[in-house]
Ligand SMILES: O=C(O)CCC(=O)C(=O)O
């Protein structure tokens with residue numbers, strides 16, 4: 001029988017703060033409850049979590065006021081496009097012809113500001129880059145946040161779990177005894193959920209960092225799509241029609257889902273209106289800026305018209321294997337994507353109870369803006 005719900009996030013919070021010490025067997029209250037003991041001590045089949053300080057907590061007491069506008073500084077604009085500060089000693093291999101690179105031989109946490117500027121531009125160009133053999137998970141969480149804070153104001157996620165004391169870190173976590181995948185496929189045929197992160201915000205994220213803490217031996221890869229290439233694949237006549245259109249992005253359903261699963265909603269859900277085609281401030285590239293998870297309605301279109309056009313755009317991105325990449329996680333991997341010009345999807349394809357645990361640092365960027373069709 002499952003242990004009762006006891007001392008929920010506080011037990012993990014105490015443990016995570018001290019790094020050692022007493023804890024009781026507890027489920028952590030949240031939308032993705034897990035058994036703390038199984039994470040800290042391991043189970044018969046699974047070792048303990050490698051990074052217990054990163055176990056998710058959901059502080060149901062804590063709420064945040066609406067986000068306020070801020071002036072985003074796009075460091076990618078200052079980058080030297082020769083990338084010598086970033087890539088001088090690196091080995092770079094493209095993942096595909098149209099999106100993605102894998103890099104060895106760079107330590108992100110040690111980059112100079114010039115190197116960080118180049119990182120922002122390099123990622124905007126490649127869309128997603130997997131940096132191997134990184135120490136981001138091993139340095140103190142505050143140092144990882146200080147590094148990420150260079151790229152923009154940290155986003156605090158309204159519903160996801162966070163390491164105790166660090167609400168700016170968004171966590172993805174399936175514990176050692178998690179059965180979500182098995183349960184999920186009782187009802188669904190696949191787990192693909194294309195989206196760009198929190199596009200319901202007025203200033204959605206730009207350069208975004210996701211780093212692995214624990215991962216299954218096989219499975220749990222992450223998919224990425226190049227939304228700039230998705231735009232370019234459309235005919236000029238179709239592109240022209242999209243320019244000037246705006247769409248509503250909504251946080252309401254995500255907040256509702258969190259509440260229904262016993263989770264938290266730390267900030268009142270918002271909606272935002274963004275252009276359907278946005279221009280990247282550093283590269284000048286135009287990209288589709290709609291996603292199935294958060295984009296609800298095209299402004300000025302009737303419902304059926306909006307549904308029809310959005311469905312086409314969502315399917316176009318989902319089916320574009322020739323502008324997608326699939327990133328495999330390995331210990332030490334940090335994946336950096338530009339959330340303004342990409343979509344991504346986790347895959348829930350393993351169901352044997354292996355742990356999957358990742359942390360995201362999510363700097364916000366400028367309000368999406370459009371430049372005219374040419
Ligand atoms: O779990 C993953 O691979 C990605 C999850 C996700 O969508 C995110 O962290 O933004």
Ligand SMILES: [Fe+2]
Nearest residue numbers: 195196197344
């Ligand atoms: Fe995401």
